[in-house]
Amino acid sequence: MKPDAEGFLYPTVQLSACVHCNACNQVCPMELKMPQSASNVPAFAAYATDSDIRQSSSSGGIFSLIAQRILEQGGVIFGAAFDADFSVRHQMVASTESLNALRGSKYVQSRTEDTFRNAEILLKSGKMVLFTGVACQIAGLKAFLHRDYPNLYTMDVLCHGVPSPAIWKAYLSDQCRIHGSSVKSVSFREKSTGWKQFSMKISFKNGKTYCQSHDEDAFMRLFLENICLRPACHSCRFKAFPRASDLTLGDAWGIDDVLPEMDDDFGTSVVLINSEKGQWMLDQVEACMVCKPESMDRLLPETADSRRPVSPHPRRSLLFRAAKRGATVKKMLSVLKGNPARRLLGAGMRLIQQHTNRTL
Numbered sequence: 001m002k003p004d005a006e007g008f009l010y011p012t013v014q015l016s017a018c019v020h021c022n023a024c025n026q027v028c029p030m031e032l033k034m035p036q037s038a039s040n041v042p043a044f045a046a047y048a049t050d051s052d053i054r055q056s057s058s059s060g061g062i063f064s065l066i067a068q069r070i071l072e073q074g075g076v077i078f079g080a081a082f083d084a085d086f087s088v089r090h091q092m093v094a095s096t097e098s099l100n101a102l103r104g105s106k107y108v109q110s111r112t113e114d115t116f117r118n119a120e121i122l123l124k125s126g127k128m129v130l131f132t133g134v135a136c137q138i139a140g141l142k143a144f145l146h147r148d149y150p151n152l153y154t155m156d157v158l159c160h161g162v163p164s165p166a167i168w169k170a171y172l173s174d175q176c177r178i179h180g181s182s183v184k185s186v187s188f189r190e191k192s193t194g195w196k197q198f199s200m201k202i203s204f205k206n207g208k209t210y211c212q213s214h215d216e217d218a219f220m221r222l223f224l225e226n227i228c229l230r231p232a233c234h235s236c237r238f239k240a241f242p243r244a245s246d247l248t249l250g251d252a253w254g255i256d257d258v259l260p261e262m263d264d265d266f267g268t269s270v271v272l273i274n275s276e277k278g279q280w281m282l283d284q285v286e287a288c289m290v291c292k293p294e295s296m297d298r299l300l301p302e303t304a305d306s307r308r309p310v311s312p313h314p315r316r317s318l319l320f321r322a323a324k325r326g327a328t329v330k331k332m333l334s335v336l337k338g339n340p341a342r343r344l345l346g347a348g349m350r351l352i353q354q355h356t357n358r359t360l
């Protein structure tokens, strides 16, 4: 896997060693036939009753509840965790004490590296495996495995797209320079400012802390404006339901309207059941959560960015050009608004057009 100029990893083939067996194309999730038309699946709003779990999870903490049950039954969990340099990589966890590493959304593309192969070895040995990730990663795992395993459980998190690891790296290096220290911990979803008004929180080794609301933080603004997503995310084929995973988790953002009694601004998950195994996983944690069934379209409207591909920001290429020049992430933010002179010119042109239309 090699990064392109935007920092996204792509597979490369060493042509001199290639025997043209076509095996790589056969396991490529981009070559899979996926359901295109959306259909409804059983849906629930849910949150963990344990407030510590909820506090350290992005939405309602349902991932942690399910993962804990699998661990108690002798299984292992694969999911996204920070590396020592705060890049994001899939890792395997075999104990409750280590589960915290997988907890919480990391808004960067996670490198799956050798985890598909390691999961296959464990599955063949009869071990119970819960593999988690975004929808395309679960589809990729299933294509790689070629066959179903009764001991494999899969879970995806709703995703509208993954931002560039290179922009994340540039952001972190700006933060370290500004705060004069290396990073100790990162939370993309700090809830002390509320679940809906969540913040980016970075703790530094010199004791300093950065905490900024998601609509003010530079990285979160670039991410949420869809200006630094992987190009394939703009034509994502993995968003329809039922998905390749057994169960899908996401944020129940509209919960205050749909089921106000399930909203205390501490995080509520939307849980979508794609298979019998998915229903089994949810049943396993029944005693540790508050959970209510609701129609899928009400909990996750068809217009949600996690149900249909999002359009790229019109200035996407300008952003990556600025990144290539080594611009700071704060400077990259100005790309969102455009050049002031051009904005003025655009406003002038619009005025002239309006005037011309009126006189015509």
Ligand SMILES: Cc1cc2nc3c(=O)[nH]c(=O)nc-3n(C[C@H](O)[C@H](O)[C@H](O)COP(=O)(O)OP(=O)(O)OC[C@H]3O[C@@H](n4cnc5c(N)ncnc54)[C@H](O)[C@@H]3O)c2cc1C
Binding pocket: 056, 057, 058, 059, 060, 061, 062, 063, 064, 078, 079, 080, 088, 102, 103, 104, 105, 106, 107, 108, 109, 110, 132, 133, 134, 157, 158, 159, 160, 161, 162, 163, 249, 250, 251, 252, 253, 269, 270, 305, 306
């Ligand atoms: C890139 C990305 C985009 C998202 N976009 C949306 C969205 O548009 N709408 C929405 O409702 N929800 C979105 N989510 C999901 C949401 O943020 C929560 O992850 C989800 O609600 C589960 O929360 P939880 O409290 O149950 O568990 P948490 O403990 O918060 O989540 C842990 C789970 O997330 C997985 N995970 C964390 N980071 C990554 C990553 N980079 N790649 C793959 N898997 C990861 C872990 O492997 C683990 O399974 C997104 C998540 C990611 C990672």
